[in-house]
Amino acid sequence: MELSCRDLAVARGGWPLLSGVTFRVAPGRALILRGPNGSGKTTLLRTLAGLQPALSGRADPEPGMIAYHGHADGLKSTLTATENLRFWAELFGTSPDVRSALAAFGLERLADRAAAHMSAGQRRRLGLARLMVTGRPVWALDEPTVSLDTASVTRFASVLARHLDAGGAALIATHIDLGVPGEVLDVTAFRSAPPARGQGGAPDGFGNAADAEAFL
Numbered sequence: 001m002e003l004s005c006r007d008l009a010v011a012r013g014g015w016p017l018l019s020g021v022t023f024r025v026a027p028g029r030a031l032i033l034r035g036p037n038g039s040g041k042t043t044l045l046r047t048l049a050g051l052q053p054a055l056s057g058r059a060d061p062e063p064g065m066i067a068y069h070g071h072a073d074g075l076k077s078t079l080t081a082t083e084n085l086r087f088w089a090e091l092f093g094t095s096p097d098v099r100s101a102l103a104a105f106g107l108e109r110l111a112d113r114a115a116a117h118m119s120a121g122q123r124r125r126l127g128l129a130r131l132m133v134t135g136r137p138v139w140a141l142d143e144p145t146v147s148l149d150t151a152s153v154t155r156f157a158s159v160l161a162r163h164l165d166a167g168g169a170a171l172i173a174t175h176i177d178l179g180v181p182g183e184v185l186d187v188t189a190f191r192s193a194p195p196a197r198g199q200g201g202a203p204d205g206f207g208n209a210a211d212a213e214a215f216l
């Protein structure tokens with residue numbers, strides 16, 4: 001499935017961050033988001049995933065077709081690895097092969113262990129295995145390889161390659177080369193214009209005007 005954005009404007013805490021964001025990701029391709037800390041990569045991903053509204057513009061497909069993996073792993077800490085994947089499959093209305101999803105991330109021996117008793121890297125692997133049970137054609141991923149060792153990065157890259165081979169698409173904020181087909185988009189090209197001086201501070205929840213101006 002294709003992922004596209006036209007003239008999208010996004011904000012955090014009511015403060016415009018990016019505007020005029022336009023791109024197209026064909027089925028089978030990934031678009032890698034780049035940009036320094038605080039430049040708006042997470043905000044763009046969250047907007048596309050429907051976790052916050054866009055200020056203006058258009059994005060396709062609608063969030064219901066997008067599986068989002070953010071900084072948190074989205075796990076229920078008291079549930080085992082298998083139970084977590086079943087929980088998500090039920091939520092997404094799919095009938096997945098949970099054993100294959102666990103195997104893809106080398107989690108077979110942890111199938112019956114509660115997420116609370118896993119290491120950070122093991123939890124991250126389980127969180128990523130969740131993507132395989134969503135059945136969603138577009139993946140929006142925010143720094144998916146954080147906490148992963150080299151072997152796990154390779155496993156993840158291979159799961160991602162299979163997703164793309166099957167006609168899926170992906171938008172990924174990452175600083176490492178995952179070796180998948182696609183282009184790189186630097187979000188700093190879409191920075192919103194800085195606010196005019198004397199227009200007051202940043203809106204509640206954003207931080208403060210100095211922070212905002214430092215970024216903008």
Ligand SMILES: Nc1ncnc2c1ncn2[C@@H]1O[C@H](COP(=O)(O)OP(=O)(O)OP(=O)(O)O)[C@@H](O)[C@H]1O
Pocket residue numbers: 012013017035036037038039040041042043044205206207211212215
């Ligand atoms: N919960 C929040 N409330 C208000 N402002 C926020 C919030 N989270 C982030 N921001 C601000 O929004 C801006 C964009 O943040 P965002 O997380 O989208 O950047 P990023 O490019 O993903 O950064 P990083 O590379 O550090 O993950 C930053 O200036 C940040 O300070």
